[in-house]
Amino acid sequence: MDDLTHLDRSGDARMVAVGHKPETERTATARGSVLLSPATIELLKAGNVPKGDVLAAARIAGIMAAKRTGELIPLCHPIALSHVEVHLHVLQDRIEIEAGASTVGRTGVEMEVLTAVAIAALTVYDMVKAVDRTAVITSVRLTSKSGGQSGTFVRSGDEDPSNLPKNGSE
DSSP states (O other): OOOOOOTTOOOBBBBOOTTSOOEEEEEEEEEEEOEEEOOHHHHHHHOTTTTOOOHHHHHHHHHHHHHHHHHHHOOOOOOOOOOOEEEEEEEESSSEEEEEEEEESSSOOOOHHHHHHHHHHHHHHHHHHHTTTTOEEEEEEEEEEEEEOOOOEETTOOGGGGGSSSSSSS
């Protein structure tokens, strides 16, 4: 069990000690999608979803979730985030969600961006479920991270999120 950092020698769960690690700048991005019916996409574009502004609610929910990741995921360290952003892009058949975060610290922000995307997606689902029971949350994944001992990771095959529009539409 020595390879499993969140278990001690007895197999009991523990929070990993990071106090000895140097503080470095750490960043991460994540993405995910909510697949929607064409009728729901039209409602979104027209601003006619009965529960209100889906994109604004999901964006704020994602940011709030990133800030509270240490409270939501049992063995995550609470960290001081220096930046969090969540973007939602309405495409023909889905809302594509991307989140980015950064910190200067002893542990990374991968869980924070994954949590931001997941909660933003759940918020989209909650806001459209009355008009679209077919909505599907899919493909929540880490797309990049930098900093720390493990260095840089960029998921191959994921389109560059900088190519997507930032205004919430196609």
